[in-house]
Amino acid sequence: MTSWVEADLAEVCTLITDGTHHSPPNSACGDFKYVTAKNIRPWGLDINDITYVDAETHRGIYARCPVEYGDVLYIKDGVTTGIAALNTLKEPFSMLSSVALLKPDRMVLDSSYLKHWLNSPGAYRSMTGEMTGTAIKRLVLKQIRATRIQVAPLPEQKRIADKLDSVLARVDACRDRLDRIPALLKRFRQSILAAATSGRLTEDLRQSGAIGDAGAQIAQWLKERSNTDKKPPADPDLTHWDLEAPLGWIICSVSQFAECLDRLRVPIKRELRKNSSGLYPYYGANGEVGKIDEYIFDDELVLVTEDETFYGREKPIAYRSSGKCWVNNHAHVLRAPTKTANDYLCFALMYYKVIPWLSGTTGRAKLTQQALNTLPIACPPGTEMMEIVRRVETLFAFADRLEARYAAARKQAGQLTPALLAKAFRGELVPQDPNDEPAAELLKRVAASRAEAPKARRGRKSA
CATH class of the missing domain: 3.90.220.20 (DNA methylase specificity domains)
Structure with a gap:
């Protein structure tokens, strides 16, 4: 240089x-x-x-x-x-x-x-x-x-600029392709869940003759809950449902599949949360929103977003919680009879198209507890449900690995542009030509030319 x-x-x-x-x-x-x-x-x-x-x-x-x-x-x-x-x-x-x-x-x-x-x-x-x-x-x-x-010398400047234009265009194209991956992964996960909760994912099991009775399973669960349920579960609202249950499956409501524990929710003011040391997760509509010193639940749960504001976002509207936690009144709390059933319920609700079941004014509509309880879901027999959960977890783990590789590649791609620019202005990106006029000589010559040029006369300012 x-x-x-x-x-x-x-x-x-x-x-x-x-x-x-x-x-x-x-x-x-x-x-x-x-x-x-x-x-x-x-x-x-x-x-x-x-x-x-x-x-x-x-x-x-x-x-x-x-x-x-x-x-x-x-x-x-x-x-x-x-x-x-x-x-x-x-x-x-x-x-x-x-x-x-x-x-x-x-x-x-x-x-x-x-x-x-x-x-x-x-x-x-x-x-x-x-x-x-x-x-x-x-x-x-x-x-x-x-x-x-x-x-740099003027010819070298042009070589540097041309090289950067070419290389950075390829970097931008790479970044654009990488930026399409999150949407593809989201669609991949959604397609897995759609196949899982419609029976397509385990169609091979039924073709092999492994057909159970989901109706008997639901009846058994309801019998076990009969002593604790204060009112009977609601029937499924099939007004907006157009899927048929595969052989051995049954269309049931959320309240027939799981118990709603909304009555146990307790909101806490943010000021009180700030003063806690944060031992247990505090959940709201958008997932974990903080930590708190106490808990009101200690179980396998499915939490479902209540507010319309969060629908259509990147995150799913349902997520799992395991162990001690606190939940405010912006998320519904569901508990299925088994961990497998809990996992399946979460998969069924993660990207559920709940808009037709919302009530209230646009922008402030909510998925009420009553509407949640009537949401229809396709329930498979127990053995098939276990296999569905296993396959979904396997495919989701594959998607998670792809997402981690994407994040690493995106980070590397984000570092390429500043690294290339830094390299360019250290004089390391393109070869230097000893025949180029040194920049110092060029500046002196241009400065002398400016000094010799007649100065433009200023016109008189108008009043």
Whole structure:
């Protein structure tokens, strides 16, 4: 890197400024696009949700910030500070002050090289270490202009930028493919559960003649609970049910399959939870939400989300709890007669399409205890149920291993971009050519050329 040199950004840019400091009226249609930090992405401008300003407003902003095609845009305010992008629009537009405009001197500095350098870990540390502000952190133009940049010979800059464009495009493509895996795994798990609770997963058992009697099993469970149940279990509400039970299975309600223990739930104020040492899990609609010193349950349970707010989320709506715990009144509590039955019940309810059974206003609807008790589920005989649970656990373990490998690969992919950028600006990404004019000589020549150029005369200010 003997041919490289350090310089202030102000030395290698012809203009460093930002957009308007007063947010103008803007709307979904108008004369000129209005770009803010939300529109800046490392790959360019995202104009999917762009807004517009009128021509008069644009003239005032553009006089201060004349952005052109190929200029570098840099977020300098807020949580996304540090993202740089090339301007890919060939039309004039207005900008807010959250975005800085850097016009590189093309005789000294390549635009793509500057963009990549601004996105590098070293540049980020240099920039953000000087951020000011309390409510919203921001960089001021003076700090940006004084930031030091490693300037390579101009031909080498172009080689570095071209190499980074090529390699980072492959990294982004890899990351995009990896990002599709969580959705695939979710569909895989859902398909396993759908096959398990419809009988398709164990169809081979029934074809071999292993057919039990789920009806007798349910009758036995209800007989055992008859002394503790305060009221008889509800029949299944089949209004929205369209699946037929396989041979030997029975369609029963949740309350016929398991006992509802909602009467034992107790909510606790957050202030009291903060003062506890956290011996036992404290469950709510979204799973474990904290720890608490006491417990009200010590059993194998299935907890079911009560609030509509949590339906359609990534997490399943039912989950298992084993051992001592506390449950608040945002999760229903179910207990099946055996651990195997408990596991099967959880599998049946994890992604249950409960929306038709909800009651209340949209956005605040709930799965009431009464509705939960009438949810229909397909119940297999005991022996087949055990095999279903075993197969589901095996397939889920396989999915968990895939998920762990995905997480490791995603972490590695996330480290590639900063590692490549750091390597590039250490001078290690592309070969150096001794025939390239050293950056220091180029800067001297350009500085001398600027000094010899006649200064533009200022016009008289209008009154």
